[in-house]
Amino acid sequence: MKRIAILGSTGSIGTQTLDIVAHAPEKFQVEALAGGYNSQLLIEQIKAFQPKIVSVATKELADEVSKQITSTTKVLYGEEGLMEVAASSEADLVVTAMVGSQGLKPTMAAIEAGKHIGLANKETLVSAGHIVTDAARRKGVSLLPIDSEHSAIFQCLNGENRSQIAKITLTASGGSFRDRSRAELEGVTVEQALQHPNWSMGAKITIDSATMVNKGLEVIEAHWLFNLRYDQIDVLIHPESVIHSYVEFEDNSVIAQLGNPDMRVPIQYALTYPDRYPTPTKRLDLAAIGKLHFREMDFNRFPCLKMAFESGIQGGTTPTVYNAANEVAVARFLKGEIAFLQIEHIIESVLLKHESISNPPLEVIHEQDLWARAFATNVQF
16 A cells, blocks of 8 residues: 655645545555645545645644544644655655645655655756756655656656657647637636636646646756756647657657546556556547647747746756746736736746856755746736
8 A cells, every 4th residue: 555645635636636546545545635725625635535644824724624623633734734744744655736836845855755756746846956856866766747748758768768769749738728829819818718628727737838838847847857958858739638748769769648638647657656557537539539630839829938948958047937937927817917928028027137047056946936936026017
């Protein structure tokens, strides 16, 4: 039985992870959960899975949770509680499903504690890939990708000689506005942006999919996960989201991973690796789908993806700043403060002002993250 902890148990990836657990209770034991501000859902999760430790964002929420449960679950709060869920439980594997760069510190704590990582928090590698991957190697722990694209690449490389990779291609659905021109993006609403055609995801990642920032973050994450140069990473629009990504080798052979767009498949593979078990998902029926379509990436249509490649190539603190600026810009859009197209203008403004620092330690990454957020918050139009 594998013992797991989940950082971000009340979010999209966290709830789907627990759905996997619920369908195979004989294979998994939930040791610890961190649920942020959603105390009511966390209470339901405590009653269903009986974790030993849980954490919420504030003391008030911790008191509320404690009053409503009858189990012996230890209820913690704040950063200290989050770190204990990450590092102090008896979990073998920690699923990092928190949104944004806030996942970096607890992920590092889990690695230092010798926990294997089910990585759904791509911003951790974007902000501090050199530090996270070095720590994982030093501690001998696995970084098992949960993003569907990186899980696909990971599966395609099983048993292969990685030195013989020619390139990888990450597929992109194109997001909510994939069939709109830039002119047609003027005045789009938050509600429209949140209508993803294929995937069920949280608000932030759905907006990132529409701007193609999400794919940009995945490019940087792939660079660190698979030790590839940026000229070995391509992106292709694939509206059906059936081919999740593929690898081309030096002999021109291509290996792809296919499946219906259901995050429970890559989540379960990270939980059970190297084994495979039945999942509560639908089987892929290619005959019913009939056709698969592909479009070359247009960097003029999706400038945020171009900025991601440029940030990754520049390295240092630039990917940290790219990510932080985007997080603030998306939050401002979701609040109705800015228009959709102004997300990319905020990111560009912050990057133009930023002076990159090479090989930054964690404290410098934190400083540059805060600087980028402050600057992005104050960009006016």
